[in-house]
Amino acid sequence: MSKKFLKVFNSPFSGPLFFWSASMFANFLNWLFNLHAGRLLTKEDFAILTVFLSFQYLVTVPANALLTTVSRFAAYYHEKAEHKKYFDFFRQYWWLSWVLGVLSLTIFTILLNPLSSFFGISSPYFMGIFSLLLTPLFLLSFEKGVLFGRLAFIWVGILIITEALVKYLFLFFSASLPFKPLEVAVGSLPISIFAAWFISLLIARSFHPISAYKPSPEKKENLFDTYKFLSNSLFATLGTVLIYSLDVLLVKHFFNVSDAGIYATLSLLGKILYFGAGSLIGILIPLTARSLAQNSSGRKGFITLLSIVSAAGAFLLSLYIFAPHFIVNLLLTQKGFVAIEYLNRYSLAMFLLVLSTCFSTYNLAKKNYFPSRLIILFALIQAGLITLYHNSLSQVVDVVLRTNILLFAAILVTEVLNFSSDTLKNNFSQLIDLFRSDKAVTNSSGKKILIFNWRDTKHLLSGGAEVYIQEIATNLVQKGYSVTVFTSNDQRNPKYETIGGVNIIRRGGFVTVYIWAFLYYVLKLRGKFNLIIDCENGIPFFTPLYSNIPVILLVHHVHQDVFFSSLVPPFSWIANFLESFFMPSVYKKQNVVAVSNSTAEELKNEVGLKVTSIITNGVKIDGAAVIKKSAKPTIIYLGRLKKYKNIDVLIHAFSNLLKELPEARLIIAGEGDQKEKLERLVTDLNLKTKIEFTGKISEKRKTRLLSSAWAMVQPSSQEGWGITCLEANACKTPVIASNVSGLKDAVKEGISGYLFDQGNSIQLSNILKNLILDTKKRKALEKSSKRWSQHFSWQKQAQKFDLLISQTLQDSRPQKTNISLSNLFRKLILSRI
Template identity: 40%
Template sequence: LLFGKNIASVVGELPLYTLAMVLFTVASGIVSYHQIRKEYIFPVVGFLLTIAQVTGLVLFHNSLSQVVVVMFGSALLQLIVMTLLHIFREQIRVLIVNTMDFLGLFSRITALPFAPQKLRILIFNWRDTNHVWGGGAEAYIHELAKQWIHMGHSVTLFCGNDGKTPRNQVVDGVRVIRRGGFYTVYVWAFLYYMVRFRGKYDVVVDSENGIPFFTPLYVKEPIFLLIHHVHQDVFRIHLTFPLRQIATFIESTLMPKAYRNNTVITVSESSKKEILRHNLAREEHIRVVTPGVNIELFEKREKTEYPSVLYLGRLKAYKNIDVAIRAFANVYRAYPDAKLVIAGEGEHMSELKKTAGALNLNGSVRFTGRVTEKEKLALLATSWVAVQPSSFEGWSLAVLEANACGTPVIASDVYGLRDSVVNNQTGLLVPPRNDHALAESMELLIANHALRKKFSVEAHEWSRSFSWEKSAQDFIEYITGILQQQKKPIVTQKDRLSLAEAKNI
């Protein structure tokens, strides 16, 4: 009586309609969850499915039963699609990114300005400084590239994309093209060179981060292989079968054969010795270009009132930050007001936090994550001492940057760090993975103000011996020397593409 005589037909459709509403609600919850996480493919697909639903209602609305069936069918379809998207979202993201990278082969890349009698430099590196896992190797490349831009050269950096940065970007005058991921960047480097870059550059810098880009197999321009440090021990300790064997074979056997006629650039005399020890290149082909430091950006500041120790860098297993935490636990017992700051990101963070928690150091060890340049400068300048307990380094930019702030460094006595830390002058070298020795050195510099002050003065003076301007100039001189030996002319303005022509690159 209350709803009229047609209510009987409506009541029969209520169970299916109610179920449809439940399915819609669950699907909408999945969409909202991912939209909050800025995964916008979910609302886009949801919008397309809504259009399909409206289309179904327009075509099938002759009866209430048809409407209910359309609503139920569209709700079920939306829930199934959203569930599949949720389960396979990473695979779908990779597919979309690779599709965009493929289409990018045929899109325009705007040319950068260049000067007459200057070089067009193409760099292949697996990451750049804006990558979520970017570190010292990426900073080295970027700082050199900035200096080359200031010298009038044009620089293009081709690297991997973490999915959080633009695919094409100009950073400090450097054109950055981001394609592919951890492994596929090597494939895209080959494809983009063959389709877009071939014949448009004077020199190629191939950055080896364990695995090089094997540019001698397809690049016709002069190639410079950049090796920060040898990775054989990293592979042996931190990779599992069969990746360990594959990576070791690539670096130790395939790479020397592929690059046997190319110049190798490395960052320290220690790295040069390691390259020779592993027979990765001939001595006459190796040149050393040390990192620099922008001394004008760093300054001495008042140190913290309490003993403060800083680790700045990537959080990777071979960096041995767990050793620094265990060493600090001993320091903390002698100096309860001491603090350890671990600044940086990396895949080892969760394990390091567990280590600190197990040692009851949660209140004294602070993990900052990735820091801004301003925050980094403040940490370096105000800390009493910095530590670099790594097992393998080519050099370590963080050492020079700490020194530029008058902060001494305690580091592992390993190749690379032996070059950047002058033992008993700018800091102390200790046996690698020896938390007892590291703790003793920390306590020595905390307790001995005069020694810490002496190291601070020496460290600051040592840092002034390095500059990115000099390093960039040294690198360019090696390049021009090879070009002259090979009688390769530096392309002049009239030989280059015009800006209009370059837009079709």
């Protein structure tokens, strides 16, 4: 039995589990403290104590910022084994904790009388008692940060319990002390901090870095990043504390003693939910920092912790909503019933604040400071609104709820869009560029074509759609056209560039590229082009709504299934509406190009758009890079690492293949958001020595890998065409692909490769096995697949585009762009009848 207990205690979950249990027990002790104080003190004295508790939350802001910074960099440096940096960091921040502690005590001492007067506290004596906790609070926070950074969650839990237990016991035995109840209640705050700090000195010493290094000459450079983190951590903590504490102080200032007491009770119930649900959020900092040191994003741990926090918060919220009298009576006795009127709204606000804090903390650990700044912004907005609207407690509660709803929505949007402070700076820079001359727009002769596409070939996540546009555009330039491509920027490429004679303008990101496309066209590009090619990558640019020149819509494939598998509601619903309802209404009078027969059929049957032309992909291979087949059976996947690509199906099929062909190997070439998940799958299947992830590769290396492979696999659930299939065939490599739209057009069964049922790893494994073992059939496929690829060339596809552009310009008339909302809505409705 003891061995089982030790096994659990030493498991990876024991630290976080004990820390959570300790936090819950400390919250319980704090609740007992508040309950006992509520019974012991008069309503007026309890309101004063609540002010001091709010003061403690406020002065905890810089202390927690210090704790967070120490834990983040201690975890990172220790995991990276950067011992010299760790020692430099430790040395400076130990001194910083003393400086902050003494400085805060000095400032608070100077402000004793003004603060007492502002909050209606009769004597500065109580302020003097309270000020004694300031210096040890910072010293304690430093030691906690060291322990957190070393993942010593159990010891941190012990310190948390110590602080809460000493505070409660001191108040509990107040009757035997020669002091007034309010004096004891306020005095328990510094005494508990002193006790926890003393114990931390005994515990944390063994976790301090060994002073075996001289101070680094580059320490200022090393630590600049930590001070930036510290300031942003201060913003994050300050914003959160202001949201759940400043409202109490403002109510105390604007309302009478009775109403202030009611709101103090309400705030206490809200804090029970906030700290009860969010007690584990703090461990995100060291855990994420440790993952970053291991070159991982830490997202899996974040999702797990977010789920736990959400479940705990939802449980407490449901108790407040559906059994308010029971839970309030349990927590605060019947004295708390006065707050029930406002409890539903206030508790919902605190639940949303917990979720916002969780997202903010995760991003803070990754040094994305934008969510932290959002919290401080909304905290100030909430304070300003309470100052303006405080006719009643109900109005104040409404302000708190609405502020937290907007805060959570803003943070959720920034998380989905991966928005950061750098994104904000880049967008501001792009706004300034609107008023500068555009290097990429020339006044050359010939037809001027403007192409709107989501990405270009230099984007980190570029794929076949980007190759298609670049090749078509390059060939059109060779025919005398002037072509400009407006696309997004992954912040790795210049704003302007010319590639193969094609002018590239890069603005915006994942979503904002659509906004910048509209702004740039209306303010800068209007009147400079004869025709627009509008590329749909799930969502088109809707250029007919703001341009008066002919538009050709280019569609690679319909994205309905991709939306629902890759996006979460409501974003999947919005994307589905835009593609299936809004897009056909806007483009029904435009020429539409599909890249395959499958896409044309889907557009007709699922979207209601008639395709004008089918212009397939081409192929271009550097013959000098083609090499012989590898000595051992080699399978390759080439493309983006996205969920709908079903690369996990290939990995499972390859795992089965190894049982009969252990010498085989698999190469996965490309980048995408599924890379980390796929690498974990490879590790779980013990295939790290058999499967190689290359990341994004050059054109020359791509040709070498394709030509040396025995087969290429494309297991995607949907493609517009599958340009990599033709590229593999051009290298005399057969393709095994899913029997789905697009791929069944690109792969000629038995000629250029084989098709298998989507998601069927066993069938895929058998096809690969038969292909590898049947040398005669494989050699024949290599020759026939090469012949198949020769039917496709970019010159032929560009010639088709040339004819379509000429026909479109000949048939078109200038179009009005002042479409009113009423007319647009009427057109949308009529188009669906």
